[in-house]
Amino acid sequence: MRVVAATATGGPEVLRVVEWPDPVAGPGQVLVRVGGAGVNPADLGARAGFIPGGPIPPPIVLGWDFAGEVVAVGDEVTDLRPGDRIAGMIPWYLTRGAGGAYAELVAADRDWVVPIPDTLDLAAAATIGLNALTARQALELMTLEPGTTVLVTGASGGVGGFAAELAVRAGHRVVAVASHDDEEWVRGLGVAEVLPRSADLAGVGPFPAVLDAVPLGPPATVAVADGGTLVTTRPTPPLDPARGVRQHVIMIQLRQPMLTELVAEVAAGRLRTRVAKTLPLTEAEQAHRLAEAGGTRGKIVLVP
Known part of the structure; x- marks a missing residue:
C-alpha cells in the first residue's frame, strides 16, 4: 500500500x-x-x-x-x-x-x-476524533458551574470550534476569539460574543474560565480571573500562585463511548464541523x- x-x-x-x-x-x-x-x-x-x-x-x-x-x-x-x-x-x-x-x-x-x-x-x-474529544475533555477539566462565562481562543479551529459549541449546549455563556473574516461562522456556533484575534484580552476580561485552544500563551493567561481555571492545549509557564488559578494541560484520551456520542451529534447536525x-x-x-x-x-x- x-x-x-x-x-x-x-x-x-x-x-x-x-x-x-x-x-x-x-x-x-x-x-x-x-x-x-x-x-x-x-x-x-x-x-x-x-x-x-x-x-x-x-x-x-x-x-x-x-x-x-x-x-x-x-x-x-x-x-x-x-x-x-x-x-x-x-x-x-x-x-x-x-x-x-x-x-x-x-x-x-x-x-x-x-x-x-x-x-x-x-x-x-x-x-471529529482528535478535535472533538480534546474539546469535550478540556471542558470536563474545568468542572464549570451552570451559566459560567467561558473564553475560548481559536474558535475558528477544530478544537476551539467544538469547545465553543459544546460549552453553549451545556448552558454556558461563551466569548469566542475568531480569526479575521471568520466571525460569522463562529457566531453561528451560538456564542454570546465574538472577538477578533487582534483583541487585547487583558482589556475584555477577566473570565472565570479560559480555554486557550490556539494556544496564545501569555495573552490568554492574563484573561483568566484570579481563582479561575485555565486549560491549554500545550504546556504554559505556571502563573503566580497568589492568583489561585487552576491550570491544566489537556492530554487527550480515546474514549470510545464519548467518540460515539460526538460522531452521532455531528451526523445529526447538532454539532458543526x-x-x-x-x-x-x-x-x-x-x-x-x-x-x-x-x-x-x-x-x-x-x-x-
Whole structure:
C-alpha cells in the first residue's frame, strides 16, 4: 500500500509517498480502507520532531484522525463486518507512530473506531476524533458551574470550534476569539460574543474560565480571573500562585463511548464541523504547507 512517511525530521519537504507492507487485522482489530485522514497541528509537530515522550527515528507515518470502510475484521471482533463505515482515531500518545492514518489501509484496534451513518461524509467524519474529544475533555477539566462565562481562543479551529459549541449546549455563556473574516461562522456556533484575534484580552476580561485552544500563551493567561481555571492545549509557564488559578494541560484520551456520542451529534447536525479542502494523499506536502500558512476555513483532509 501507499503511505505518506516523514523520512526525516523537518519541514513539509520531508514527506514522501512510499510503499509500505499492507497491514493485517490482528485479534481485536479491524482493517480499514481509509477514505479520509485529517491533517492536524499534532501531525505538523510530529513531522518537526515534537512528539510526546521524545523523538521517534524516521521514517514514521503521520496521522491521528481517519474515516473509511472496514475491509476485514480480526478474531474477537463480532460487531463490525466488511463494508461497514467507521470513523476513528489512532492514539499516537500510545502507539508513537507505529502506523498512522496517512495511508491507504489502517489496522486499528476495535475500540479506536465507531460506526458512522451513510449520511455522514467520510471527509467530515475524519475531522471529529482528535478535535472533538480534546474539546469535550478540556471542558470536563474545568468542572464549570451552570451559566459560567467561558473564553475560548481559536474558535475558528477544530478544537476551539467544538469547545465553543459544546460549552453553549451545556448552558454556558461563551466569548469566542475568531480569526479575521471568520466571525460569522463562529457566531453561528451560538456564542454570546465574538472577538477578533487582534483583541487585547487583558482589556475584555477577566473570565472565570479560559480555554486557550490556539494556544496564545501569555495573552490568554492574563484573561483568566484570579481563582479561575485555565486549560491549554500545550504546556504554559505556571502563573503566580497568589492568583489561585487552576491550570491544566489537556492530554487527550480515546474514549470510545464519548467518540460515539460526538460522531452521532455531528451526523445529526447538532454539532458543526467543516472541511476547508480535500487533497489526494500524494499531496500531503502541500497539505502541510497550507496548514502551516493558516487562514484555511476548516480542516484539510487527505483522501487516499
